[in-house]
Amino acid sequence: MRNFISYDESINILNNINISKITTEKLFITNAIGKVIAKDIIANHNSPEFPTSAMDGYAIKFEDIKNEDIKLIAKNPAGSIVESEVITNTCIKTFTGSLMPKGSDTLIPIENVEIVNDKIKIIKAVPFGFAVRNIGENYKKNEILIKKGTVIGFAEIGVLASLNISQIEVVCNPTIAIASTGSEILDLGEVQTNDSQIRSSNHLTLEALFKSNGANIIQMGIVKDDINSITNLLETALLKADIIITTGGVSVGDYDFVQDVIKDKLKAEVLFHGVNIKPGMHLLAAIKDGKIIIALPGFAYSSTVCAILYVLPLIFKFRNSNESLPIVKAVINQDFPKKMDKTIFTACNVEYKEGQYHINFDGKKEGTSAILTNMLESPALLIQKDDSQNIKAGDLVDILLLNNIK
Numbered sequence: 001m002r003n004f005i006s007y008d009e010s011i012n013i014l015n016n017i018n019i020s021k022i023t024t025e026k027l028f029i030t031n032a033i034g035k036v037i038a039k040d041i042i043a044n045h046n047s048p049e050f051p052t053s054a055m056d057g058y059a060i061k062f063e064d065i066k067n068e069d070i071k072l073i074a075k076n077p078a079g080s081i082v083e084s085e086v087i088t089n090t091c092i093k094t095f096t097g098s099l100m101p102k103g104s105d106t107l108i109p110i111e112n113v114e115i116v117n118d119k120i121k122i123i124k125a126v127p128f129g130f131a132v133r134n135i136g137e138n139y140k141k142n143e144i145l146i147k148k149g150t151v152i153g154f155a156e157i158g159v160l161a162s163l164n165i166s167q168i169e170v171v172c173n174p175t176i177a178i179a180s181t182g183s184e185i186l187d188l189g190e191v192q193t194n195d196s197q198i199r200s201s202n203h204l205t206l207e208a209l210f211k212s213n214g215a216n217i218i219q220m221g222i223v224k225d226d227i228n229s230i231t232n233l234l235e236t237a238l239l240k241a242d243i244i245i246t247t248g249g250v251s252v253g254d255y256d257f258v259q260d261v262i263k264d265k266l267k268a269e270v271l272f273h274g275v276n277i278k279p280g281m282h283l284l285a286a287i288k289d290g291k292i293i294i295a296l297p298g299f300a301y302s303s304t305v306c307a308i309l310y311v312l313p314l315i316f317k318f319r320n321s322n323e324s325l326p327i328v329k330a331v332i333n334q335d336f337p338k339k340m341d342k343t344i345f346t347a348c349n350v351e352y353k354e355g356q357y358h359i360n361f362d363g364k365k366e367g368t369s370a371i372l373t374n375m376l377e378s379p380a381l382l383i384q385k386d387d388s389q390n391i392k393a394g395d396l397v398d399i400l401l402l403n404n405i406k
């Protein structure tokens with residue numbers, strides 16, 4: 001008899017796996033987009049390093065703000081250093097990005113003055129320090145600007161460029177081998193020869209999911225329900241990948257051989273087989289030669305939900321990143337009774353309005369765990385923990401945002 005453990009227990013077991021092999025590589029910054037930075041980035045200077053003008057205008061001493069005619073003594077274009085100094089009753093024409101001239105503390109925008117001969121008349125006053133970017137306004141020397149574990153995106157690239165950093169050390173992404181098992185499933189383009197055959201979606205759904213969440217993929221395609229073929233496939237995958245994901249063949253049928261191969265042929269250490277969740281109760285996790293094998297159920301919705309719940313956190317772990325599943329609170333629009341003593345993940349629609357997520361089940365189909373179309377459009381998963389109560393319309397519930405996952 002299979003020992004079904006709780007969802008929390010299963011997640012704890014995976015969280016506690018020790019990943020010894022975290023390797024890094026150096027990449028040019030724009031080649032590092034989507035990768036995880038391996039070391040903190042610390043500012044080696046103040047930005048700006050000197051008080052800098054934030055507008056086009058006239059640098060003055062604030063004490064002159066009420067003076068009727070302030071003499072214009074020089075021009076100060078961006079990219080050059082003006083030698084002259086602002087003294088009482090004088091100003092220097094200064095442009096956006098120019099350093100503030102010596103002696104000045106305030107910038108009067110061009111729009112706020114009238115020019116009479118070589119003098120300016122302030123027609124609209126500004127407060128002290130107006131339009132001056134102070135030293136360190138953007139960042140200060142020794143400030144940690146990008147923490148290790150951050151996924152590199154456009155803002156990080158900009159900050160790295162401003163620090164004159166062209167290469168960074170990033171964590172090497174894990175490699176995942178994917179295979180779908182089943183004698184009834186066909187790959188894309190494969191000719192159907194009898195009515196019981198269906199098209200395999202799992203191997204490609206999972207490739208998309210893992211690839212867009214930062215894994216390298218070895219697509220092993222489809223394998224029939226045959227012990228030798230599954231054994232060969234898993235042995236090959238173990239040589240090449242950090243994580244091996246299969247779908248199908250883990251429940252109680254006569255042809256569910258994946259579990260037998262993992263346990264009896266590979267003699268892998270089984271971490272758990274069977275979790276009190278819906279969908280995905282037959283999920284199997286094992287370790288062999290330091291590689292993690294997760295055997296997911298065959299149903300398309302089950303395998304996709306379980307891949308999100310179990311494999312994405314593993315990818316985050318291998319990437320040593322600060323990523324996590326996007327679980328947020330939402331208001332539910334209907335009563336939702338608890339149907340079983342399991343942790344249940346139900347597809348719903350989510351929208352964000354008036355500062356709050358709201359979920360409903362409009363158009364969602366009820367039936368088996370085969371219904372992947374429930375994950376189209378603006379989907380989320382309602383999470384009902386095994387020890388939770390019946391939900392009432394208007395309650396605040398936990399949901400997992402699927403569109404944030406890519």
Ligand SMILES: Nc1nc2c(c(=O)[nH]1)N[C@H]1C(S)=C(S)[C@@H](COP(=O)(O)OP(=O)(O)OC[C@H]3O[C@@H](n4cnc5c(N)ncnc54)[C@H](O)[C@@H]3O)O[C@H]1N2
Pocket residue numbers: 180181182184185198199200201202203247248249250251252253256279280281282296297298299300302369370
């Ligand atoms: N007597 C019992 N029968 C079943 C139980 C049970 O506890 N007792 N559990 C059910 C549950 S829950 C699930 S989930 C499935 C899991 O079974 P397997 O993991 O062994 O998966 P298969 O039997 O191979 O396939 C299930 C279903 O999914 C379709 N499938 C398979 N591969 C793909 C693919 N690559 N792409 C799309 N669809 C796929 C397959 O045709 C089957 O319809 O077992 C229940 N049965």
Ligand code: MOO
Pocket residue numbers: 277278279280281282297299302303368369
């Ligand atoms: O494991 Mo099944 O996915 O509960 O339908």
